[in-house]
Amino acid sequence: MALQVGIVGLPNVGKSTLFNALTSSAQAEAANYPFCTIDPNIGIVTVPDTRLDQITHYVKPQSVVPTTIEFVDIAGIVKGASQGEGLGNQFLGHIKQTDAIVHVVRCFDDPNIIHVAGSVDPIRDIEIINTELMLADLDTAEKKLKRVEKIAKTAGDSKSKMDVDVTQKIYKALSQGLPARSVVLNDLEAPFAADMHLLSMKPVLYACNVSDTDFAAGGNDWVKSIEKRAAEENNKTIMICSALEADIAQLPPEERAEFLSSMNATEPGLNRLIREAYKLLGLYTYFTAGEKEVRAWTIKAGFKAPQAAGVIHTDFERGFIRAEAYHSDDLFTLKSEAAVKEAGKYRSEGKEYVVKDGDILFFKFNV
Secondary structure, three states: OOOEEEEEOOOOOOHHHHHHHHHOOOOOOOOOOOOOOOOOEEEEEEOOOHHHHHHHHHHOOOEEEOOEEEEEEOOOOOOOHHHOHHHHHHHHHHHHOOOEEEEEEEOOOOOOOOOOOOOOOHHHHHHHHHHHHHHHHHHHHHHHHHHHHHHHHHHOOHHHHHHHHHHHHHHHHHHOOOOHHHOOOOOOOHHHHHOOOOHHHOOEEEEEEOOHHHHHOOOOHHHHHHHHHHHHHOOEEEEEOHHHHHHHHHOOHHHHHHHHHHOOOOOOHHHHHHHHHHHHOOEEEEEEEOOOEEEEEEEEOOOEHHHHHHHHOHHHHHOEEEEEEEEHHHHHHHOOHHHHHHOOOOEEEOOOOEOOOOEEEEEEEOO
């Protein structure tokens, strides 16, 4: 699954520094001037999962393959982007291709780093970005509404009428300054909204970028204001120090562990960000485990066994017979697959089985 998370925000909030730390590369230039990033940079990042190490401990395979997620570093958006300011239309188009958004918000004051608005005000910054996303969506919805209304008048079928109804709902919400995700749609209506690729329909995680001092202190008033705002929007937040994470990412593994230990931490803050972004997309991980390979696979929550098999290969889904299944928690408790079987925790599941996060599966198929 090539699922992408876009990293967005105003210029000079720490997006590219964060991206570089995430990918442990220098692909994304990070500098102190607006529009440093023009073309989006894409980094494939391993999703940290301690369960993979635990499974490997008991199965002892020849190779281990973790699951991954793609992060896209998108250029800084400014006020007026939806009208083309600062190459805004181009940048907004990059967001349209992503599945979710990590919105980096500046929560630190540093006179040496330029702020495009002249001062640090996270709520104002959030409103600038959200407004531009909604204005771009409003233009999209307005154009679609004109088109589908004409089609509905000619066709007169229920499908065309539903398309008009859904588009009208979304257009009305956007006109009132509400994001597209605020519109509640049922399973029949959702596909009509999906084909619009609306920016404000995407789930959002606010990344509060703080100084190293405030990070050690557990945050600041700016972070609290964002947490309150996110709760009102039914979104989530995470606090991170991009500069600190960039320093950690440059250290050799043995020094990295020692540095984290000195901070009373067991892992980089980036690991939390990656996992939260993974959750933001509504993703689960299941595993295949054998002597040759232990591997993590990404699926959407709610996938049934044949769909999960299809992530490995389309033939697995097409010729699905059944899935031999047990949960990784049972392996960790009982220490071996043989013990899992003896305890009656090893099951044979059919086509209607909904795969759980952490399942270990072996598929039987015939094509």
